[in-house]
Amino acid sequence: MGRRVAAVVLTFLFAGTTSTAYAASDFGGEVDAAADHDAVTMNAREAFSAERAWQAAAADPAVRLTEYQRADLCGVASADLSTAANGDCASNAGAVQVPACEGQVPVLPLWRRDRVAATVAWGAWRFVTGWSCPQDALPAFMVEDFRRLPLAPPVLRIQPDTGQVLVNLATITMTDPTPQLLVTALLGYPLEVKATPTLYSWDFGDGTDSLVTTSPGHPWPDQDVAHTYRAPGTYQITLTATWAGAYRLAGTTTWTPITGTAATQATHVPVTAIELHSHLVADDCTTNHNRAGC
Amino acid sequence: MDQVSAAGAEAVATYFLQLYPYVYATGDLIEWKALSHVECVFCKSVIDNVGALHAKGGSDQGSEITFRSIQSREITAGYWYAVETALTEGPSVERDAAGQIVSERKAPKNFNMTLAITFVGKWAIRELDVVETTTG
Numbered sequence: 001m002g003r004r005v006a007a008v009v010l011t012f013l014f015a016g017t018t019s020t021a022y023a024a025s026d027f028g029g030e031v032d033a034a035a036d037h038d039a040v041t042m043n044a045r046e047a048f049s050a051e052r053a054w055q056a057a058a059a060d061p062a063v064r065l066t067e068y069q070r071a072d073l074c075g076v077a078s079a080d081l082s083t084a085a086n087g088d089c090a091s092n093a094g095a096v097q098v099p100a101c102e103g104q105v106p107v108l109p110l111w112r113r114d115r116v117a118a119t120v121a122w123g124a125w126r127f128v129t130g131w132s133c134p135q136d137a138l139p140a141f142m143v144e145d146f147r148r149l150p151l152a153p154p155v156l157r158i159q160p161d162t163g164q165v166l167v168n169l170a171t172i173t174m175t176d177p178t179p180q181l182l183v184t185a186l187l188g189y190p191l192e193v194k195a196t197p198t199l200y201s202w203d204f205g206d207g208t209d210s211l212v213t214t215s216p217g218h219p220w221p222d223q224d225v226a227h228t229y230r231a232p233g234t235y236q237i238t239l240t241a242t243w244a245g246a247y248r249l250a251g252t253t254t255w256t257p258i259t260g261t262a263a264t265q266a267t268h269v270p271v272t273a274i275e276l277h278s279h280l281v282a283d284d285c286t287t288n289h290n291r292a293g294c
Numbered sequence: 295m296d297q298v299s300a301a302g303a304e305a306v307a308t309y310f311l312q313l314y315p316y317v318y319a320t321g322d323l324i325e326w327k328a329l330s331h332v333e334c335v336f337c338k339s340v341i342d343n344v345g346a347l348h349a350k351g352g353s354d355q356g357s358e359i360t361f362r363s364i365q366s367r368e369i370t371a372g373y374w375y376a377v378e379t380a381l382t383e384g385p386s387v388e389r390d391a392a393g394q395i396v397s398e399r400k401a402p403k404n405f406n407m408t409l410a411i412t413f414v415g416k417w418a419i420r421e422l423d424v425v426e427t428t429t430g
Binding site: 025031034043045049128129 | 334339344367386399410
């Protein structure tokens with residue numbers, strides 16, 4: 001895609017200097033999709049899903065009418081695309097390009113054969129999709145799967161954290177914004193998933209609207225998330241964190257964003273907001289520990 | 295095109311690519327849009343470029359399509375098809391509203407293209423990749 005964009009820019013520059021280098025209708029001058037959304041990748045993904053669905057169905061080999069297999073591709077410069085399973089590849093000319101896959105083992109081309117009935121001979125293996133990289137051919141990691149991962153809710157901390165807070169004074173809240181790295185699998189391939197908190201919704205339990213912040217909050221004296229209770233009572237504070245996700249095959253370097261977000265919820269043990277009143281006294285608690293306030 | 299099969303997808307791809315010079319020449323995007331998936335980046339590029347060209351009164355002639363090879367295959371029966379084609383795009387000339395030549399491409403170009411085509415009640419070009427090649 002980057003290469004393609006550069007070509008468009010160059011063409012535009014040429015258009016300003018010469019009248020013969022560029023014409024509006026030119027397939028090469030159109031914008032096309034980024035590498036992970038291009039037609040080749042989409043076709044590879046769809047083929048991979050079709051193969052997996054066939055495997056999952058696990059139809060009886062004696063009676064099934066469709067079969068898939070992964071196998072090498074014969075030379076591509078002559079005749080139809082074929083595989084050794086259809087006969088000797090020796091008569092096929094031309095090279096087959098196998099992609100470099102960031103250290104991953106490339107996925108063999110996919111072949112399919114059909115028969116009209118269990119009593120009839122199989123047709124030849126037909127080409128479905130060529131060599132691909134697993135990171136391209138694998139279907140996208142879906143947000144539903146992301147939400148099923150055991151994301152640890154970030155710990156909700158408050159200041160003061162004595163179980164008591166004061167009415168009309170700020171109660172400070174904060175959490176840990178560290179991204180989490182989880183390991184899972186996608187169709188048998190080990191997958192790393194990175195979850196990063198992006199939004200925090202603080203419910204202070206007193207009926208006021210939740211406070212939504214992009215900051216995870218900070219301890220005193222740098223606090224930027226706080227709430228002031230206006231009436232005495234016992235309140236439970238709940239933090240709902242919104243997580244953005246990205247994934248990559250273990251061992252590869254490029255993160256692919258997950259469309260959609262996950263959420264976690266953490267609650268703090270209930271806090272009691274109390275009201276303190278000031279008293280004028282003649283002595284201090286050391287000399288009179290029975291007086292009010294000591 | 296009426297047949298939901300690899301052959302039908304090949305006919306759709308052929309028709310769609312032959313629309314390319316037509317939409318640039320006339321600005322008539324009705325058929326092009328009817329076959330373009332809403333998320334097809336390449337399809338939208340053509341819609342945007344043709345729209346801009348004709349909005350200023352320009353037009354483009356040429357870009358005759360010659361297919362050198364075309365293959366189609368079913369990926370998921372009744373739903374997803376892949377088409378690969380090698381084609382030559384003829385020279386083209388862009389003219390402004392006054393008929394003056396704005397730009398001209400005198401040499402034909404060769405391209406390899408891969409199309410992802412879906413059928414969900416109707417055919418749609420899901421995406422189209424273009425790679426320019428030096429040899430025919």
